[in-house]
Amino acid sequence: MARIAQIFDTTLRDGEQAPGCSMNLQEKLEVARRLEKLGVDVMEAGFPAASPGDLEAVKTIAGIIKDCSVAGLCRSLEKDIDAGREALMNAASPRIHIFLATSPIHMEYKLKMTPEQVIERAVSAVAYAKKFCGDVEFSAEDASRSDPDFLCKVFGAVINAGATVVNVPDTVGYAMPDEFAKLIGYVKENTPNMDRARLSVHCHNDLGLGVANTLAAAAAGADQLECTVNGIGERAGNASLEEIVMGLKVRKDFYGIDTRIDTAQIYSTSRLVSQVTGVKVQPNKAVVGENAFAHEAGIHQHGVMANRATYEIMTPESVGIPKNRMVLGKHSGRHAFEDRLKDMGYTVEKETLDAVFMEFKVLADKKKVVSDRDIEALVMGAASSVPETYKLDRWVVNSGSALTATSTIRLQHKDGSFHEKVAVGDGPIDAAFKAIDQITGKDPDLESYELGAITGGEDAQGETTVKISWDGRFWNGRGISTDVVESSIKAYIAAINAMEWELSATDVAKGKREEAMKGV
Incomplete structure (x- = not known):
């Protein structure tokens, strides 16, 4: 029987921190609802202590999400944890996520703390958070450049203090897959009481290896995988959710790992995140790019027509891209239009639906055929949701x-x-x-x-x-x-x-x- 890896999505926190990826509250709510529908196990909704706006966003999201955990990121400071507590007070399943650096370079130059002081601060923060929240995650920032024995020592101490998840971030995308897999194996074997906590990884993409490192860690025993939709995030981004999930699904024979993700929701989620952030997905992006299921070379076209498996290791339908699409135009009725929205993964309130359908009719008078991309643009335009000054x-x-x-x-x-x-x-x-x-x-x-x-x-x-x-x-x-x-x-x-x-x-x-x- 395949083991289950949890998917921890940080699109709303680490993803939104990337330059140009900021979202307003209503856009965050729309993305949060879509992530819940996608089936993520945990969504990190923000950094409550960063600003009043971030605190309010996390609080609002925590109040509406019921089918997965909602996490708030906190530094190892009581004031941050207090902000996290306030933001998550109405969450059905809250998680306080604490981080503190453990690498020599970070401890010396950024924290200006000794290793002993780092352990003391980490334990104190986890114990304080545990008073308010049963689910506490501790991240050892820059873990991939930390001393493995010191990392195990820190993790053992925070697990004893109540941490339910310990996270190994490759914060600057420095690790190589084989090296990272060995580190995960070492942590699992040498951390005291590791059986009392879930082991997580969080990989960045500075050398283009975020997904490769995450999959290597999963094979080595990591059971929570942190990622973002479209791989957005600081600098070169984070490990991409859609690539991790489809890598595990397509090669289940190799990994023997399942997730709870409804993969048919992947494409619509990717498009939503691209629309609200304004960051376009490159055409050759794996899984969700425009060319991901396109075949131009004659020999490829012939092979696909004979048997799709010749050049498609997964079907477009498996990630939510319909193969056959009904043409919509000016004679199409509301029922057909509403069905198309459902097929595209949109759940639209009646008031918004009325407005979008009217816009669709206006557009259909100007165009012979209204494409799915046109409809998607109309929905996003109607759902853009800051008050219109x-x-x-x-x-x-x-x-x-x-x-x-x-x-x-x-x-x-x-x-x-x-x-x-x-x-x-x-x-x-x-x-x-x-x-x-x-x-x-x-x-x-x-x-x-x-x-x-x-x-x-x-x-x-x-x-x-x-x-x-x-x-x-x-x-x-x-x-x-x-x-x-x-x-x-x-x-x-x-x-x-x-x-x-x-x-x-x-x-x-x-x-x-x-x-x-x-x-x-």
């Missing part, structure tokens, strides 16, 4: 080789008032953005601007993703339209709305703290 009412641009680009933008404020400005720029997009800046009174830096077509063809929808920054903070915005200027304007307004919403929420939280301090 500003809404696009109308726009006009004038541009050409013989005249200066000019844009007139009219926005509706949430209070119902309308505001219109005219601006000139180096092109129609620049002019439009400057007019929006005049209306909103904001002048953020445009960090990135990406424009692409959702599908092929002259009638394709344009998809624009922008990232703006102000005072060292970043926000993403996304817009779609059959007109690329309009999609650009919508994306910029979405980013401005995200900035307005987060800044106002921060001001409210700051005001509450100041008010509370007056009574102290």
Whole structure:
């Protein structure tokens, strides 16, 4: 009988820490629900002590997720653990995840602590967390560059203090698969009371070996595998959930390991994470890339037509990519449209469904065929979920080789008032953005601007993703339209709305703290 490896997903914490991968609260909730549907055993919802917004996000997610554990990351500090306790108080199955570095370089230069002090701090933190939470995970940061005997000593001490999971992170992606497997085997054999805790691994991808190291560790006895959807994360990213899960499933004959993951939900989860973060999946990405099941070479096409197993070691259906798709157009009814959404893995509230179906009908009048990618873009547009401080009412641009680009933008404020400005720029997009800046009174830096077509063809929808920054903070915005200027304007307004919403929420939280301090 195959043993079960638990999947610990940290897309919402380690993944979101990657530059350009930030999500607002509603986007995090959507991803959390999808991860629950995917079947992860644990989702790390955030770092509660990092900011009031992160604490609130973890608390909100913990209150709605019922079918898997929700974890909050904490440094080995009582104030962090207190924040984690507050964030997880309503979780059906909470886990406090504590970390502390154990490698010589980290202890000397970052922590400025002796090995004995590190053990003492780790034990104290775990014992403190155990007072509030039965499930406590301890991570030895930079474990792959730590002394193995010291690592076993630390793990034995924290298990005695109440840790239920001990984690071996390859924090900087330094390990090689054979080397990492030996370390896992050594830890299992030499850690006192290892039978009382689950052994976990968390691998980064700095040398492109995150998945290889994770699978090697699983073969060596690790029974919790930490990863992110699409492999997003710090620097070169984390081990990719979809590659780990499908590696174990396709080669179950080799590993003899199962997971609880519903693999048919993998593709839709991957697309959701890509959409909300604005980080596109490379075409040749394993399992979920656009070319993962594409065959162009004639000999490959012939082989697949004769027997799919000649060149496909897994089917597209096994990861949630339908082989056959019903064509939807302007004559399609609501029932067919709703069925398609279900097939694509979307569960949409009635109010959102009504709005998306209306948008679908408008788009279907402009296009002969509405593709799944078009529908996906409509759903993501409707579910984008920060309150709209500003809404696009109308726009006009004038541009050409013989005249200066000019844009007139009219926005509706949430209070119902309308505001219109005219601006000139180096092109129609620049002019439009400057007019929006005049209306909103904001002048953020445009960090990135990406424009692409959702599908092929002259009638394709344009998809624009922008990232703006102000005072060292970043926000993403996304817009779609059959007109690329309009999609650009919508994306910029979405980013401005995200900035307005987060800044106002921060001001409210700051005001509450100041008010509370007056009574102290």
